[in-house]
Amino acid sequence: MTLYRKIQAVERVFKGLEKDVAAFKHVTRLECLVGCGKCCNKPDISASPLEFLPFAYHLYKRGLALEYLDRIKDHPNSNCIVLSPLLIPDKPGFCSEYPYRGLICRLFGFSAALNKYGNPELVTCKSIKETYPDAVEKANSHIMEGKDTPIMRHYYFKLQSIDGDLCSKLMPINKAIEEALKIVLSYYAYRRPRSA
Structure with missing residues (x-):
């Protein structure tokens, strides 16, 4: 499969x-707190290079790939490089590249993970639990009743089927973005990008 x-x-x-997440949020009424961003404000978020290939390709097409590589090299152990310190007007949150965020960014707060017994459990943050206890209770009931719920594992399996090697390499989020950028840059070093 080509890149x-x-x-x-x-x-x-x-x-x-x-x-799937939109449907889950609609039924359960779960939502993020306006202006929160706490879940993104952590340097230890893990991701795979595969989930950031669309972002890397987007940066490459805009001529920004090398600039972002330099930014990562200057701040290798910091929070995600696309996390804005201020709430961005007309954007859903603090992510400056929201349409290109990774899988974990899309799943956290509005999905379930399988526990050691193989039963799904809601994965959300303390702030949502404390602010919207009724919605969390509704989400838990929804999950326990076996209704349609985004299950983290299922989406990782879907990515795994695209490229098992790139999906299984979990690393700090900036390192995952850096690896994705290197893959895109090396692939297109002697090729023209497709017009999309």
Whole structure:
């Protein structure tokens, strides 16, 4: 599979996930707190290079890939490089590249993980639990009743089927972005990017 086809496949997974999360949020009434961003404000978020290939390709097409590589080299152990310190007007939060965020960014707060017994449990933050206890209770009931719920593992399996090696390499989020950028830059060093 060509790199461009991998990028398209990842984008299809994300598009399906967006629909699933929107439906889950609609039914449960779960939502993020306006102006929060605490979940993103951590340097230890893990991700894979595969989930950031669409972002890397987006930066490459805009001529910003090398600039972002330099930014990562200057701040290797910091919070995600696309996290804005201020709330961005007309954006859903603090992410300056929200449409290109990774899988964990899309899943956290509005999905379930399987516990050691194989049962799904809501994965959300303390702030949502404390602010919207009724919605959290509704989400937990929804999950326990076996209704449609985004399950983290299922989406990681979908990515795994696109490229098992790139998906299984979990690393700090900036390192994952850096690896994705290097993959895109090396692939297109002697090729022209597709017009998309």
